[in-house]
Amino acid sequence: GQNIDQPTEMTATEGAIVQINCTYQTSGFNGLFWYQQHAGEAPTFLSYNVLDGLEEKGRFSSFLSRSKGYSYLLLKELQMKDSASYLCAGLDSNYQLIWGAGTKLIIKP
Amino acid sequence: IAGITQAPTSQILAAGRRMTLRCTQDMRHNAMYWYRQDLGLGLRLIHYSNTAGTTGKGEVPDGYSVSRANTDDFPLTLASAVPSQTSVYFCASSLTGNTDTQYFGPGTRLTVL
Numbered sequence: 001g002q003n004i005d006q007p008t009e010m011t012a013t014e015g016a017i018v019q020i021n022c023t024y025q026t027s028g029f030n031g032l033f034w035y036q037q038h039a040g041e042a043p044t045f046l047s048y049n050v051l052d053g054l055e056e057k058g059r060f061s062s063f064l065s066r067s068k069g070y071s072y073l074l075l076k077e078l079q080m081k082d083s084a085s086y087l088c089a090g091l092d093s094n095y096q097l098i099w100g101a102g103t104k105l106i107i108k109p
Numbered sequence: 110i111a112g113i114t115q116a117p118t119s120q121i122l123a124a125g126r127r128m129t130l131r132c133t134q135d136m137r138h139n140a141m142y143w144y145r146q147d148l149g150l151g152l153r154l155i156h157y158s159n160t161a162g163t164t165g166k167g168e169v170p171d172g173y174s175v176s177r178a179n180t181d182d183f184p185l186t187l188a189s190a191v192p193s194q195t196s197v198y199f200c201a202s203s204l205t206g207n208t209d210t211q212y213f214g215p216g217t218r219l220t221v222l
Contacts (some may be wrong), residue, residue, distance in 0.1 A: 003187060004151070021173065042213035043152070087151070095207045099151035 002026045005102035006088050012078055012107045020073045020086050022105045028093020029058045034062050035087040037102065043087055046073070075105075083107045111135065114203040115200050115214035122190050122221050130185040130201030130217050140203045142211065143167075143175060152199065158183055159206060186201040190221045 003025045012018040024032065036041040049055060049064035049071060053104035054084055061074040087101040092098060113134040122128050134141065144157040154167030158177040172194060174186045183202075187194055198217045203209040 009147075033210075042215050044213070045209075045210040050211070089152075091207055097154070097207045097211075099150060099153070102153045 002090075002092060002095070002098050004088055004090055005100050006086075006100045006103045008101070009104045009106065011108060012075075014080060014107055014109050015028075017074065017076050018078060018105065020075070020105065021086075022071045022088035022100060024071070024074070024090040024098070026071050026090045026092040026098055027074050029066060029069075030091035030093065032064055032091070033060075033087075033089040033097070034073045035089065037085045037087060039084070042084055043085055046086075078107050080107050080109070110221065113200060113202055113214040115198075115210055116219050117217060118215070119218040122187075124190055124192060124221055126190050127183070127188055128187045128219070129197055130187075130200075130219070132183045132185070132214055132216075133181050134200075134202045134212070135181065136202060136204075136212065137180060138202035138204050138212070139180070140209070141177065142201045142208050143173070143183070143185045143202075144199045144201065144203075145169065145194075146199060146216075147196050155185065155198075190219075192221045195219060195221045 006022045034046040035045040047062035054063045059076045064071045087102045088100040116131045139160045142157045145151040156175040160166045161180045200214040201211040203211045
């Protein structure tokens with residue numbers, strides 16, 4: 001079956017760096033998305049990786065290794081507003097989006 | 110309006126009642142989606158539409174129906190609500206399909222008693 005695995009919850013300190021991992025098992029692969037979702041709000045787009053490597057967007061970076069079926073989201077200089085759930089979603093060979101359950105990130109002062 | 114809107118924001122519904130959740134986007138996106146989100150589970154696709162006039166079934170379509178009469182609107186109907194349909198429902202749209210960024214509405218919190 002197809003599956004997206006990510007940790008349920010992580011805790012980090014304001015100002016620090018945190019890496020949220022995502023492993024995927026899909027029938028074929030056409031890219032991987034990361035979305036951010038604050039409590040009680042809608043998900044919003046963060047990144048889309050289709051090629052191996054690291055893509056940086058300000059304090060957020062996303063990495064993909066297709067050979068390992070692995071991605072991570074790297075958040076630097078953590079701020080309290082980064083407290084949210086981070087959703088990983090993979091596109092399979094039929095371009096169906098498979099969503100992970102999300103990682104709840106708690107930022108402590 | 111700018112973006113994607115949903116109505117109502119929240120609703121409490123008696124089991125067995127019919128309910129339509131509304132979704133409207135003004136971005137001229139071709140593709141639209143309905144998801145449900147339950148605690149501990151990822152977003153689950155209920156139905157989708159790649160373009161006006163066409164619809165398709167997602168992962169959990171039973172008990173739900175949709176229509177796409179025009180580009181902007183994509184209502185979701187629960188014909189006879191059951192308690193297991195208690196959830197937060199998100200509508201989303203994207204320019205052409207799943208390779209594009211999905212833009213989500215604010216969600217509808219539905220409770221079926």
